Amino acid sequence: MRQRVLVLYLATSALDAQVVGWSSYDGTGRTDPTAGDGDTPPYESGVAALRDGWRLFQASQLLPPAPGHEYDTSFLKHEFFFEKLEP
Structure with missing residues (x-):
């Protein structure tokens, strides 16, 4: 079995x-491991990925910004990791 990961x-x-x-x-070797498909997301939501058979295995912690930093630009906070295992 090989793992595919979707973030x-x-x-x-x-x-x-x-x-x-x-x-x-893509750890299966069938495509470039980091191949993307341009400007179109693979799914409209995390629920859509679940419905397509992806398994959720990690979600980022919800951490409030430090006082005075509520409007700072930083990383994308709401990160979800999914996997599929394929032969």
Whole structure:
């Protein structure tokens, strides 16, 4: 079995929120491990990925910004890791 990993960055912490960024990694060897498909997200939401058979195995912690840093630009906070195991 080989692992495929999908990282979705959502607009909010809810799994049904809109995808705003993504990365995919293919360990099966069938495609380039980091091949992407341009400007179109692979799914509209995290729930859509679950419905397609991806298994959620990690979600980022919800950490409040430090006082005075509420409007700083930083990393995308709502990060969800999914996997599929394939022969």
